[in-house]
Amino acid sequence: MKAFYSDRFVLPLPAGHRFPMQKYYLLRERVLAELPEVKLDEAPVAADSELARVHAADYIERVATGALDAREQREIGFPWSPEMVERARRSVGATIAACHAARQGGFAVNLAGGTHHSYASRGAGFCVFNDAAVAARALQAEALRRGERTPRIAIVDLDVHQGNGTAAIFQDDPSVFTLSLHGTSNYPFSKEISDLDVALPDGCGDDAYSEALSGALSTMFERFEPAMLIYLAGADPHVDDRLGRLALSVDGLARRDSLVFSAAAGRALPVAITMAGGYGRDIDVTVDIHLQTIQLAAVAFGARRDSSTPDTLRSAKFI
Template identity: 60%
Template sequence: MLAFHTDQFRLPLPPGHRFPQEKYRRLRERVVAEVPGIELEVAPAATDGELALAHTPDYVTDVAEGRLDDARQREIGFPWSPEMVERSRRSVGATIAAARVALTQGVAANLAGGTHHASASKGGGFCVFNDIAVASRLMQAEWHRHHRQLLRVAVIDLDVHQGNGTAAIFRDDPTVFTLSLHGEHNFPFRKEPGDLDVPLPDGCTDDPYLEALEGALAQLWHRHETRLPGLVIYLAGADAHEGDRLGRLKLTTAGMAERDRRVFAATRERRIPTVLTMGGGYGRVIDDTVAVQIGTLREAVRSHRLW
């Protein structure tokens, strides 16, 4: 299974910054050591034209040229730098590359991505550009060009934080279905309604979480009973884990693994190509987050082999 990585494009963050940049390098190193079924490639950079499929041209230019005002830069959560721009382009490019591969090979992954808080004209929550939205629209354009058919996309967002940017971008777009299970009282505190939102209480444990997931997936397939999506983008945030310092949910490592198994089983059984993005993860112990992500990737490899 192909997976694309971006960890060599590092952000020059101030000491003590809470963004866990180190987890991306550790994840790649553990993939090399522990998951032999994955072939790694460096992510390409998304172009301005690709980014403009989901973002306003003015916003793309302002980011690229460092012209965001202080308020918009603070909302992103990173200081501006050329490295921030490059890393953000690569994060989107990784999901684009993985989507192209998934459409022919069944499953592919971005070892970062899941930047679902970025909307058309602004970023937020450590998200500069929305890789899910850009990749969805580009795959639709390429699919139509080659097949003269509409490619419907479903986003299964299981990051603990609601995908407000993705929901806002696709608010009036019936060709992209946005499903989000998230902490009801967690960031963002002002949610953007998606096609299917499932808010969960603080302290939610494995059994009620998995029951909610099964219900949400059942609704997803029911709403597409006449025509299934042609592509699923799975945002598998590790921050629902009980060891996460920002998540506020209480899923065990076994519960997280079962979550991933059910998502991949559901898309594989329906023969829907699936792109994996890793989303958030802010473990009190960073290796706990990486361990959850390794479990997710192992399930992706298993699904790829069964494809």
């Protein structure tokens, strides 16, 4: 199974900044040490032409040249720097690469990504470009070039915050299904309309969350037949997350991941996974949760490889 990293391109953040940038490096080190079956590759840079399938050309230019105004930069939450631009491009490139790798092998991972608050013409909430949206459009553009029908892609967003930018980008687009389970009283406080939103109360625990997710997945598959899943596996529903407000345990988050992977395996769907949010009071617990997601994906990947040939791992809906 392949995983793509971009943590060598780290933003210089002010002292005391609340974004846990170090978690990406720590996660890569854990994968390297503990998951020898996972092949690590450096994330490619997403080109302007790839970003422009989703993002406004003037926004891409203003990000690249540091011409965002103070309000726009504040909304993103990071100070501008060349490193910010490099990391944002590689975070998108990693999800595109993970989608390609998942199509070949069943599962693949971006060790960052999940930048779901970014809209077509503005960033927000630590998100510059929307990696899942750009990756979905990349897959569809490549299918069109090959003369194939447009693949239908489901974006399953289990970060604790609603995927508002993703929902807005794909509103009224029948080729992409957006599913978001999120805290009802959490950021963003003005929500967009996903294809399926499940808003959860503060303090929601393991059993209630699993029940809600099982129902949401069943509803999604009743309404939509995807060729692929892009899965945002946020660590921030954890009970000890500083920005979370839900109450899932580490075991409850494992149940969550297993529900998604089982649903995909049962339908022979490739899955590209991104890490999304995670702001635990103890950064090691956040890294543990992200690593657990990758471990479970590696197990699911191994089971699928044992029972399938590479050709059968490609969804017929892509052909």
